[in-house]
Amino acid sequence: MPRTTASAQAAKPPVSGPAPDTGGRRLPRTLHPVAWWIWALALATAVSRTNNPLLLFLVLAVLGYVITMRRTEAPWARGFKYYLYLALTVVTIRVTFRAVFATGITPRDHFLFSLPHIPTPDWYAGIQLGGPVSLEALLSAATDGLRLACMLCCIGAANTLANPKRALRVLPGALYELGVAVTVSLSVAPQLVQSVQRVHRAKRLRAGRSKGLRALRGIIVPVLEDALERSLRLAAAMDSRGYGRAGTATRRSRRLTGALMLLGMCGLCAGAYGLLDATAPKLLGLPAMGAGAVLCFAGLRLGGRRITRTSYRPDPWRFAEWAVAGCGVLSAVLLFANVGFNAAELNPSIYPLSWPTLPLVPAAAILLAGTAGFLAPPPAAPTRAALPPQRTEEPK
Amino acid sequence: MITFDQVTVQYEDTAEPVLRDVDLTVEEGELCLVVGHTGVGKSTLLGAVNGLVPHFTGGTLYGRVLVDGRNTAEHPPRELADVVGVVGQDPLDGFVTDTVEEELAYAMEQLAVPPATMRKRVEETLDLLGLADLRHRALHELSGGQQQRVAIGSVLTAHPRILVLDEPTSALDPTAAEEVLAAVTRLVHDLGVTVLLAEHRLERVVQYADRVIHLPGSGRVVSGTPAEIFRTSSIAPPIVELGRAAGWTPLPLSIRDARRAAAPLRTRLADTVPPPVRPAPTSGRPELLTARGITVTYHGVPAVREVDLTLHGGEITALMGRNGSGKSSLLWALQGSGPRKAGSVAVVTPDDPKPLDPRKLSAAGARRLVGLVPQTPTDLLYLESVKQELDQADTESGVTADGIRSRTILDRLAPGIPDSTHPRDLSEGQKLALVLAIQLTAAPRVLLLDEPTRGLDYRAKSELIRIVDDLAAEGRAVVISTHDVEFVARAADRVVVMAEGDVVADGPTTEVIVASPVFAPQTAKILAPLPYLTVAQAAATLTDHGTDPAS
Numbered sequence: 001m002p003r004t005t006a007s008a009q010a011a012k013p014p015v016s017g018p019a020p021d022t023g024g025r026r027l028p029r030t031l032h033p034v035a036w037w038i039w040a041l042a043l044a045t046a047v048s049r050t051n052n053p054l055l056l057f058l059v060l061a062v063l064g065y066v067i068t069m070r071r072t073e074a075p076w077a078r079g080f081k082y083y084l085y086l087a088l089t090v091v092t093i094r095v096t097f098r099a100v101f102a103t104g105i106t107p108r109d110h111f112l113f114s115l116p117h118i119p120t121p122d123w124y125a126g127i128q129l130g131g132p133v134s135l136e137a138l139l140s141a142a143t144d145g146l147r148l149a150c151m152l153c154c155i156g157a158a159n160t161l162a163n164p165k166r167a168l169r170v171l172p173g174a175l176y177e178l179g180v181a182v183t184v185s186l187s188v189a190p191q192l193v194q195s196v197q198r199v200h201r202a203k204r205l206r207a208g209r210s211k212g213l214r215a216l217r218g219i220i221v222p223v224l225e226d227a228l229e230r231s232l233r234l235a236a237a238m239d240s241r242g243y244g245r246a247g248t249a250t251r252r253s254r255r256l257t258g259a260l261m262l263l264g265m266c267g268l269c270a271g272a273y274g275l276l277d278a279t280a281p282k283l284l285g286l287p288a289m290g291a292g293a294v295l296c297f298a299g300l301r302l303g304g305r306r307i308t309r310t311s312y313r314p315d316p317w318r319f320a321e322w323a324v325a326g327c328g329v330l331s332a333v334l335l336f337a338n339v340g341f342n343a344a345e346l347n348p349s350i351y352p353l354s355w356p357t358l359p360l361v362p363a364a365a366i367l368l369a370g371t372a373g374f375l376a377p378p379p380a381a382p383t384r385a386a387l388p389p390q391r392t393e394e395p396k
Numbered sequence: 397m398i399t400f401d402q403v404t405v406q407y408e409d410t411a412e413p414v415l416r417d418v419d420l421t422v423e424e425g426e427l428c429l430v431v432g433h434t435g436v437g438k439s440t441l442l443g444a445v446n447g448l449v450p451h452f453t454g455g456t457l458y459g460r461v462l463v464d465g466r467n468t469a470e471h472p473p474r475e476l477a478d479v480v481g482v483v484g485q486d487p488l489d490g491f492v493t494d495t496v497e498e499e500l501a502y503a504m505e506q507l508a509v510p511p512a513t514m515r516k517r518v519e520e521t522l523d524l525l526g527l528a529d530l531r532h533r534a535l536h537e538l539s540g541g542q543q544q545r546v547a548i549g550s551v552l553t554a555h556p557r558i559l560v561l562d563e564p565t566s567a568l569d570p571t572a573a574e575e576v577l578a579a580v581t582r583l584v585h586d587l588g589v590t591v592l593l594a595e596h597r598l599e600r601v602v603q604y605a606d607r608v609i610h611l612p613g614s615g616r617v618v619s620g621t622p623a624e625i626f627r628t629s630s631i632a633p634p635i636v637e638l639g640r641a642a643g644w645t646p647l648p649l650s651i652r653d654a655r656r657a658a659a660p661l662r663t664r665l666a667d668t669v670p671p672p673v674r675p676a677p678t679s680g681r682p683e684l685l686t687a688r689g690i691t692v693t694y695h696g697v698p699a700v701r702e703v704d705l706t707l708h709g710g711e712i713t714a715l716m717g718r719n720g721s722g723k724s725s726l727l728w729a730l731q732g733s734g735p736r737k738a739g740s741v742a743v744v745t746p747d748d749p750k751p752l753d754p755r756k757l758s759a760a761g762a763r764r765l766v767g768l769v770p771q772t773p774t775d776l777l778y779l780e781s782v783k784q785e786l787d788q789a790d791t792e793s794g795v796t797a798d799g800i801r802s803r804t805i806l807d808r809l810a811p812g813i814p815d816s817t818h819p820r821d822l823s824e825g826q827k828l829a830l831v832l833a834i835q836l837t838a839a840p841r842v843l844l845l846d847e848p849t850r851g852l853d854y855r856a857k858s859e860l861i862r863i864v865d866d867l868a869a870e871g872r873a874v875v876i877s878t879h880d881v882e883f884v885a886r887a888a889d890r891v892v893v894m895a896e897g898d899v900v901a902d903g904p905t906t907e908v909i910v911a912s913p914v915f916a917p918q919t920a921k922i923l924a925p926l927p928y929l930t931v932a933q934a935a936a937t938l939t940d941h942g943t944d945p946a947s
Binding site for chain 1: 446448451452472473474475476477478480481482484486488489490492493494497498501502503504505506507508509510511514515518536550551554728731733734758759760762763767768770772774775776777778779788789792793820834835838
């Protein structure tokens with residue numbers, strides 16, 4: 001015991017006592033995950049407003065800047081490049097479809113190339129395959145795709161910047177079980193992959209068939225049995241560690257919670273129907289939606305009250321959180337306000353074909369969102385020295 | 397602290413109750429060792445302490461279990477979480493979160509401990525178990541011993557009065573096991589925690605126990621001091637067997653006590669030559685497998701570095717070394733199914749004058765040269781009954797009607813396994829025998845076993861020794877990777893020790909094992925400098941000399 005403390009202290013200064021984030025906002029700490037989500041969703045909302053490729057590229061640049069400044073070394077924080085690949089795929093698919101399912105060409109369009117026309121049967125008459133493709137069609141498809149891609153990247157940025165497991169902890173108490181289910185499945189997935197690899201490797205030892213249904217069975221059965229046994233042991237472990245301890249809920253309050261939630265859901269459904277269907281009576285729209293939301297909220301609060309649980313090192317909500325969430329929301333508000341710029345500049349026309357202009361106020365609004373890159377406190381530096389020598393992976 | 401009052405546990409699918417009329421009291425601050433063969437109800441007894449039996453497992457519990465004054469009939473496991481902490485065999489199975497610190501806090505969050513107290517307790521527990529420099533690390537990248545310490549810490553933060561540990565070291569190498577057991581004894585001595593511990597490898601823990609609960613089978617339970625119980629119990633560590641053979645009273649339980657008691661015995665044995673543990677090697681054992689310069693790397697990290705190894709027919713080789721020292725990688729590379737970056741393997745076959753490399757053959761061909769039983773033998777089992785598995789093995793190996801069928805092999809290895817049993821319902825030892833039979837159907841002359849002793853009790857280990865003895869007698873070369881030094885002392889002709897991918901020692905068992913203070917079996921430690929390795933040797937010498945051991 002004395003040996004271990006001595007080595008621990010030698011490795012790095014003791015960090016016991018208050019959390020390292022009390023001194024000021026520049027001390028390294030992780031930002032509240034909800035702040036990142038508000039920021040990213042607000043930016044996505046702002047993006048939905050514009051079609052201007054210059055603004056969209058500016059958004060991508062801002063996302064890139066903030067992520068490089070404020071991401072951690074955790075596994076989930078290395079995923080942004082996959083969102084970029086996904087974005088690229090979205091744009092490509094969009095453009096390809098537009099070219100293949102051609103919509104024809106008008107005399108005003110610039111002819112680009114022509115694909116062989118494939119005649120479609122009569123009953124399929126609405127859709128045309130192949131034919132001439134214009135520059136305008138491709139450009140509008142590309143900017144549309146780019147907008148969607150930008151929104152995807154905003155979500156990706158939120159996932160990269162905020163620890164998904166910590167974000168789940170923000171869920172109201174009544175939804176705690178849902179959060180645990182997600183957390184557990186997140187940690188079981190890699191084990192399942194490992195299990196598949198192990199069994200696959202072991203199959204060769206028996207020289208069983210390596211193709212076909214029987215071979216699949218040879219992998220699936222051991223893996224599933226393994227997973228099932230593992231989850232039973234996990235359930236037992238969680239039970240012995242106090243998961244699901246009943247609080248002070250009475251039968252009456254449990255019933256009340258159930259009734260409130262059910263009514264609230266009904267209200268939400270009716271409200272959504274009323275809002276979406278123009279022929280529905282006006283009364284069904286917003287009021288039903290509002291009532292449903294209130295009932296659901298009350299149900300969640302009541303349900304949350306019976307759960308007695310505390311949270312270890314909860315994320316604080318301080319100035320930095322206000323600042324980051326605020327700058328995101330402000331940029332969305334600016335883009336929707338239509339003040340100081342011509343709304344047409346947000347969605348430049350491709351007729352006549354011209355280079356889009358960069359409207360000043362929207363550009364400034366998007367740059368404002370980029371200030372999150374230095375408004376947020378720096379993330380805690382990974383303690384490289386404490387990292388172990390890499391374990392060699394042995395086949396297991 | 398814990399009281400069992402006329403407890404009987406009956407599961408629906410068995411005719412006989414697992415536990416029958418158990419009366420048991422465990423006092424506060426005791427380290428209580430639960431011993432018994434596999435399947436006699438150790439886990440049931442431990443599970444009953446925090447109510448997992450019968451609340452979680454099903455079955456019926458008659459009688460009364462009182463834990464710190466609470467009846468488990470009225471309190472499900474979650475309501476007992478603040479009194480009883482449970483740690484299982486494989487720590488990874490019980491982890492809910494993904495970093496050390498959050499895992500330590502999890503139980504407290506469930507118990508609604510105030511955040512300030514939580515913070516303090518996490519820091520204390522980190523220090524208590526020596527985990528402070530691992531606090532932010534992900535759980536899956538820790539070593540086995542560290543993971544098990546985190547698992548213990550994660551239940552300790554709830555400040556339980558009782559700690560239940562079900563074979564906490566069976567998945568660990570000796571160093572990691574020492575690490576965990578040291579932590580446990582510290583908890584008993586410094587904090588007065590009551591510990592209930594089940595363990596197969598008694599030699600590791602017997603000296604720490606205050607009380608032993610022995611389950612002889614038949615559902616009864618005998619409890620008493622270690623010296624009382626081990627005088628007659630059917631399972632005992634080598635130190636106790638030696639004590640019984642030499643007639644020592646009271647029975648010594650630690651190496652130190654035994655060495656002091658053994659002084660007269662050592663004088664008496666001084667001029668004797670111990671009988672060999674295994675028949676002396678006949679000269680001219682054929683070289684069956686020759687490996688040169690085997691190198692295995694994973695993502696550029698070398699796991700095995702230029703290892704040369706020659707295996708002879710009729711020889712049993714034990715492969716030892718820490719977890720992660722490259723044992724498994726070497727075995728897989730020798731078999732040809734695992735990766736091999738460089739080097740060559742040549743296996744001599746009776747049909748072919750030229751030695752063959754299993755890597756260059758098909759899976760079926762490689763299997764006829766070298767058989768490998770992996771660490772998790774159940775990975776190879778996927779059918780519904782033992783018979784289906786065996787028939788499948790016959791087809792896969794192309795056994796003709798007049799050849800030796802897998803059923804015959806299995807009956808020789810482990811007689812009496814019914815055809816209709818589901819492979820998952822077999823005991824660990826039987827599963828091992830089944831997979832071994834499947835691999836032997838292809839009649840390989842070289843057989844590699846990757847950690848077969850994991851989870852086996854003393855009886856199953858003796859069975860395994862008999863099996864590998866027979867295989868060697870048939871002229872096969874057998875390699876067993878294991879951490880179990882007592883097993884090696886009884887079973888192996890030759891020991892190869894690996895560290896960081898290199899072979900650091902290779903020689904006859906007597907020389908390699910006795911030379912190392914860590915690796916030496918208990919008998920060797922007690923009788924050093926005499927070259928005795930096993931209790932059987934000492935006992936045989938004593939009878940040969942006709943001296944009354946008790947005198």
